[in-house]
Amino acid sequence: MKDLWPFLKLSLPRLPWFAAGGLLAVLTVAASTGLLALSGWFITASSLAGLGLIMGLDVYRPAGGIRALAITRTLGRYAERLVNHEAVLRHLADLRSWIFCRLSPLDPGTLARFRSADLLQRLVGDIDTLDGLFLRVITPTLTAVLALLGGAVLFGLLAPVGALWVIALLVCAGLVLPALALALGRAAGERRTQAAARVRELAVEGVQGLAELRVFGSLGRHRRALESAESERARAEGGLARWGALGDALAMLAGLAAVWLALWLGIGWLAAGQTSAPIVVLVILATLGLSEALGMLPGAYQRVGQIRSAARRLLDVANTRPALEEPEAPVAPTAAEGLQLRQVSLRYGEQAPPVLERIDLEVNTGETVLITGASGAGKTSIISVALRLVTPQEGEARVAGVPVQDMRYQDLYTRLGALTQETVLFADTMANNLRLARPEASDEQLHQALFLAGLDDFVQTLGQGLDTQVGEGGALLSGGQARRLALARVILRDPPLVILDEPFRGLDPATITRLRERLAPWLARRAALVIAHEEATAPTADRHYRLERGQLHPV
Numbered sequence: 171m172k173d174l175w176p177f178l179k180l181s182l183p184r185l186p187w188f189a190a191g192g193l194l195a196v197l198t199v200a201a202s203t204g205l206l207a208l209s210g211w212f213i214t215a216s217s218l219a220g221l222g223l224i225m226g227l228d229v230y231r232p233a234g235g236i237r238a239l240a241i242t243r244t245l246g247r248y249a250e251r252l253v254n255h256e257a258v259l260r261h262l263a264d265l266r267s268w269i270f271c272r273l274s275p276l277d278p279g280t281l282a283r284f285r286s287a288d289l290l291q292r293l294v295g296d297i298d299t300l301d302g303l304f305l306r307v308i309t310p311t312l313t314a315v316l317a318l319l320g321g322a323v324l325f326g327l328l329a330p331v332g333a334l335w336v337i338a339l340l341v342c343a344g345l346v347l348p349a350l351a352l353a354l355g356r357a358a359g360e361r362r363t364q365a366a367a368r369v370r371e372l373a374v375e376g377v378q379g380l381a382e383l384r385v386f387g388s389l390g391r392h393r394r395a396l397e398s399a400e401s402e403r404a405r406a407e408g409g410l411a412r413w414g415a416l417g418d419a420l421a422m423l424a425g426l427a428a429v430w431l432a433l434w435l436g437i438g439w440l441a442a443g444q445t446s447a448p449i450v451v452l453v454i455l456a457t458l459g460l461s462e463a464l465g466m467l468p469g470a471y472q473r474v475g476q477i478r479s480a481a482r483r484l485l486d487v488a489n490t491r492p493a494l495e496e497p498e499a500p501v502a503p504t505a506a507e508g509l510q511l512r513q514v515s516l517r518y519g520e521q522a523p524p525v526l527e528r529i530d531l532e533v534n535t536g537e538t539v540l541i542t543g544a545s546g547a548g549k550t551s552i553i554s555v556a557l558r559l560v561t562p563q564e565g566e567a568r569v570a571g572v573p574v575q576d577m578r579y580q581d582l583y584t585r586l587g588a589l590t591q592e593t594v595l596f597a598d599t600m601a602n603n604l605r606l607a608r609p610e611a612s613d614e615q616l617h618q619a620l621f622l623a624g625l626d627d628f629v630q631t632l633g634q635g636l637d638t639q640v641g642e643g644g645a646l647l648s649g650g651q652a653r654r655l656a657l658a659r660v661i662l663r664d665p666p667l668v669i670l671d672e673p674f675r676g677l678d679p680a681t682i683t684r685l686r687e688r689l690a691p692w693l694a695r696r697a698a699l700v701i702a703h704e705e706a707t708a709p710t711a712d713r714h715y716r717l718e719r720g721q722l723h724p725v
């Protein structure tokens with residue numbers, strides 16, 4: 171229950187929908203039971219009237235009641251499905267945006283703890299599993315409780331007091347069967363959730379890495395792993411179905427036992443002259459109707475293990491905190507611009523070797539500073555410190571005059587534009603990818619940014635121009651074009667401080683020369699820090715440092 175409680179609390183805004191759905195479910199079961207009971211009573215009473223054993227039977231009102239109950243049952247069932255599904259779909263949408271809001275502040279390092287396919291499964295599959303909590307557990311339970319209460323009142327009013335034994339039998343079955351289903355379905359349900367996650371991980375990663383798997387001859391191995399995960403999922407599903415079938419059978423037996431009890435009691439009442447034959451038939455058929463409400467419970471409760479396991483996986487994501495929390499007392503950026511690093515020392519883990527050692531660096535407005543260094547020298551780590559993605563063990567980075575750890579991410583990122591190695595393009599048009607940086611930008615501004623990034627010629631060759639789709643991660647562009655589109659997005663943002671990690675990666679010398687010329691005036695108007703392997707693949711800089719053994723050396 172502890173795992174499900176947060177989701178129940180999150181459903182409160184949708185309470186009116188769930189309440190309406192629950193009421194309609196109760197109304198439907200009541201109409202269904204009433205229809206059976208009244209029909210039984212009416213047929214029996216009519217037969218007895220035909221034999222002359224009942225005089226002056228009013229046929230109009232019961233017939234009208236039967237018609238009303240039949241219509242109520244049909245419409246009620248329809249409306250109940252409509253309302254309950256609407257309630258659940260709205261609630262699931264709330265849950266998705268809740269989980270998304272919990273994910274969005276996570277830094278890349280923390281997010282990297284989850285595999286992307288696993289996150290997808292949590293956002294889609296696990297949240298979908300939670301629909302069972304309301305549709306299949308809570309609503310049927312409330313319906314069964316209210317139906318049995320209603321049955322007890324009906325029997326108490328119309329039948330001899332012994333009829334309450336029938337209700338007592340149904341109540342016992344209603345307590346025992348769900349408890350049994352809960353216990354039997356727990357392990358299979360948890361296995362099913364885990365196996366479904368594994369299937370999705372392997373399927374998504376298989377599709378993403380299809381080319382590599384094929385080239386390195388591992389396709390067969392991956393397929394076998396997927397088949398084995400799928401078999402595990404099918405086995406767990408089979409286990410759930412078996413326990414579900416057993417639960418349904420037991421619920422049916424319990425219902426029939428209650429009907430037999432009603433029949434046996436009814437014969438006694440008739441023999442003792444305690445009530446009439448139509449009332450006996452009414453009790454028997456009403457019992458049949460009430461046992462239907464009971465029949466839904468075992469199937470519901472054997473899924474609780476699966477639902478709880480999905481809930482735990484969602485809470486696992488929801489409770490993940492970013493490695494670097496937002497400051498408790500954030501400081502607003504000052505009017506100053508630029509970037510300063512003061513005595514920054516960084517190592518990733520206590521046992522790891524130092525990556526940066528007492529680095530001092532100042533990047534002021536109007537100057538471009540270049541840092542080059544061998545692969546693994548720590549160039550990207552300097553950017554990570556400036557972007558507040560890692561906290562140095564010693565020293566600090568300041569942006570706009572404020573230590574970055576004292577700034578809100580939002581404040582930091584409005585002062586700073588960064589082209590990192592992992593910059594992502596969305597599967598959308600060029601224009602929409604650019605307008606992420608500045609939603610109100612005109613087409614002319616987009617073309618200007620593309621010009622500075624050296625993509626203007628390429629866009630002119632495209633039939634759809636700015637409306638050309640770039641594919642997932644820019645897959646429909648070349649590596650160099652995708653990188654320049656990302657650069658154009660940073661240019662469009664027009665930040666006072668810009669950080670560019672390998673801006674010319676994947677470009678030929680002629681294009682680099684053209685871009686250098688175009689970017690120079692734009693860079694000259696801001697503070698710019700550029701990272702590159704060597705000077706030949708970087709924009710023109712005012713100062714140049716080489717990073718070696720964790721220290722900056724002027725070149």
Ligand SMILES: Nc1ncnc2c1ncn2[C@@H]1O[C@H](COP(=O)(O)OP(=O)(O)OP(=O)(O)O)[C@@H](O)[C@H]1O
Nearest residue numbers: 279518525543544545546547548549550551552703
């Ligand atoms: N998140 C991390 N956790 C642990 N170690 C890391 C992490 N990021 C970087 N490192 C390590 O820090 C060192 C410097 O990495 P960094 O990415 O800063 O180098 P780089 O100079 O940018 O390399 P490249 O030019 O290849 O991108 C490397 O040895 C790397 O393995």
